[in-house]
Amino acid sequence: LAERRVDETLAALDEGEQVAAEAQQKGSLNPSAFSALQNTISDCRSQLAEQLAEAAHQPSTRGAELRAAISALKRLGDGPRAHTLLLNAHYQRFQYNMQSLRPSNTSYGGAYTAALSQLVFSTIAQAASDSVAV
Structure with a gap:
């Protein structure tokens, strides 16, 4: 619902600029009215x-909601x-996930190393994928 409202707001701002x-x-507009209209549209864009x-x-903003805002x-x-x-956002999520990893004394830390590698590379892959989309 929020994403649709953002899209509607963006469309209204674009339409306002066209008008x-x-x-x-x-x-049909005197220069001062035109300037006031442009300033209002610009202010609305900045506020959004x-x-x-x-x-x-x-x-708390994650996944699709984060990508929609971006x-x-x-x-x-x-x-x-x-x-x-x-x-x-990816860095914050990475830090949070790092805190949940605990080094293990068993297997010379092999499980920890594997989990750490998985976390690092999956974070890099997701950040790169999202970055290309932006």
């Missing part, structure tokens, strides 16, 4: 970007920030 551009071409960034920064940030024109937030 403003058409009104400027036709001369902040909300998406805040959602992406929350530890994708929406990119569509808002904030690709570098989206990419940074995505990598930070």
